[in-house]
Amino acid sequence: MSPDCQSTRDLISDSIAGTLPEAAEQTLRTHLDACPECRRYAQALEQEDALLADHFTQIEAGRAARQARVLDTLRNHYAEPGTDPLSIRSRILKRRISQLALAAAAVFAIVMGLHLCGDTFRTTNTVYALDQTVAAMSAVRFVHVVRRDEVGGPLQEERWIEIGPDGRQVRYRHDKPPHHFVINDGEVTARYDRFAKTVILYDTNEMPYRWIDPLGQTFENLSQEGMIVEEDARFRGRRVHRVWWPMMREVCCVDPVTRRAIAIGDLELSYEEPPAGTFAITQPEDYDRVNDPAEAGGQEDVLYADVELINPERAMMEIINRHDIMRLYSMGPHRYEGDLDLRVRCDSDVAWGLSIAGMETAEGTGSCWVDKFELAAPGGVATVGVKFTGDAPRASKVATVRLSPTPLPDPAHDARAWQTLGLALYDARRYEEALDAFEKMEAGTNADREDQALAVTWQGHMLDLLGRREEAIARYREVIGMGLDSSVQHGRYGLTYDFTSYPQQRIEAPFTRVENRDAY
C-alpha cells in the first residue's frame, strides 16, 4: 500500500463519519477514482457503517423497556422508603443479619480452605504443588504484611487487609512512617497527613487503596508461571518451600504446613485477625478534617495542574472532569508532568511499573514523594498521588512534578527479575539453571551496564561452581573489560565487590560458595 493510500484510509473513515472538510472530500474522490484498492476499502467501510448503525439501532429499540424497568425499580424504592438501592455491599455490611451471614460464609470458606489444605497435606506430605498455595491463599480472611530492614528491626511498613468471601478486599490499613497512613473501612477511606495534621475522607470508590489488585490475577500468575525453587529450604530459622512468583518479581517463602506464603521478598506475611479497631476511622483531637466528600458533593481536596503529555504518540490523555483529574490511556513508555493526585487509567500492566519508577524518579521544586500508588488491572483505575515538602507548591499551584514512569518490562525480559531468580536458584544449588537466569539477566531489556557486569560476574560464579573454570575466567575478564568503577553489595551474602579488582581476584582463585544469611 502506498503512503497515499494509507493516508487516504483515514480520509475515508472521516468521510463516512461526516467530519471530512469539503476540500478534502474532493481530494478523496480524485484518489478513489484512480485507486481500485481504496475504492474497495471505502465500500467495505460504508458497508460496516451500515451494519454498525443497524446493530446499534436494534439495541436502541429496547431502550423503552429498559427505561421502564429503571422507573419501576425506582417506584418500588419510593414505596419502600428506608431501603437503599445504592450499594449492595454497603447494604450487606450495614445489616446485622447479613453481617452474621457474611461472617459465617467467611468462616466456612476458611474452614473448607484449611480442610482441603489439610487433606492435601496429609495425602501428599512430601509433594508440594503451587496450586496448594493458591488454594490456601484464596481462603484467607486477613492478611498482615510487615516490612523491616533487618530481622527484629523497627517496622518500615505495615498493612492489614481484610478479604471478603468473594476474594475482594473489604477493609485496608496501611501505615508507612513517617508520612503515609491510610485506613479504608470498606465505605470510607481516610488519608491522614501526619505533617499537616489533617485527615481527608473519601468515598471508598473514589480512593479505593488496595495492596494487590486483582488477587485472582496474581494467584493465576503463581499457579501458571511460578516455579518451586527449593522444597526444603530455611528462612529466618523456619523450614519453608521457596517459590518464584514472576508477577511479584520475588521469591516467596511458603509454610510447608499451611501452604501459605509467609514472606514475599522482604515482606513478611501472617494471617491472624487484627486487633479490634484496626479498621476504625477516628479523628485525633489535634487533626483537622480537611474535607468530607459526603458533605461537599463528592469534591476532593486536592489540587490539579495542567498536565503536559511529553510523549503523545505512545499514550493518549484526556481530562475527565471539572477538577481536571488526568486520565492517561497508557500504551507504552511515557512521561508526563502534573501536580497532585493524578488518576491514571492503564490498559496494560504498565501500572505495575509506575509505582516503582514513580517513587524513584519523582522530583519537584521542593522535595516530594509518591504519596500513594494503586495498581490498576488493565481497564481499571490506578491512582498516583504526589505530596510535597519544602517549597510546597500546594498553595501556589505552580508546581510541576515530573514522573518518569518507565514501565517494567515483562518478567521474561526484566533484568532485576532474572537476578532475583538467579540468586534463588544459586541458594538452591541449581547452578545450571542459575547460569541460564544470569545470562537472561544480562540480556534483559532494562539491564544497564552495572546490571550486565553483575550478571556476567555471577555467570562466572556459577561456571566456577560447575567446574567450568576456563569459561568462568573468560567471564571475569569480560567484566574487567567493561571498565566500570562502581561496586556492588549483596547484604544477605556478606559480599561487597567492585568490577575491577574483584574479578581479577576471581581469575586468580575461583569463587567458593557463600550462604544466604536470611536462611539462618
Add this chain to the structure above:
Amino acid sequence: MNDAVDDNAVRACQQGDEQAYATLVQRHYRHVFALCLGMVANVHDAEDIAQEAMLKGFSSIRKLTETERFEPWMLKIAKNLCLDFLRRQKRMKVRDAEPKIEHAKKTNDNHDLEQAIRALPMELRLPLTMYYFEQKKAENIARKLNISHSLVCQRIRAARNELHALLTEGDHHES
C-alpha cells in the same frame, strides 16, 4: 435551556419530589446506557450497570451541589461503576478469556460484528458506540466524555480502521 430543565428537576428531587427523578431518567438514561455499553461491551451488563447508576444517582441526589450539572455527574457515576465492574470481571477471567476473532470472513454477520466490537480497546469502542447513540455528532461525545473534538474524531477513525481489520482478519490469512 436543557441545563435549566435538569436544574429544576434536581432541585425538586432534593426537596423531596421523588417523581421529578423520573424526568431525569427519561432525559439521561439513553446517554448513561450508551456510555455503559461502550465501556463493558455487553447489552445485559450495560443495562444492569446503567440501572445501578440511575439508582445511585437517586440515592445521592442531595450531594449534587451544582444542580445544573446533573448529566456529567451522572456519567461519572456510571463510568466509575463500569470501571469497578471491569475490575471485577478481569479478576474472574481465566487466561484465555480475551475475545478472539476467528474465521471472521463475512461482514454481514451480526455475531461477528459483536465480537469485533467487543475486541476493540475500550478507548476506541466507547466513542464509536456513543457515535451511533448520539446522532453521529462528535461534539456531543466530546462534551460527554470531556475530551476534545479532535480526539473523538481521531478515536472514531482508529476504531473504524481497527474494526475493519478485525472483521477481515480471516481473509488476510487466506490470501
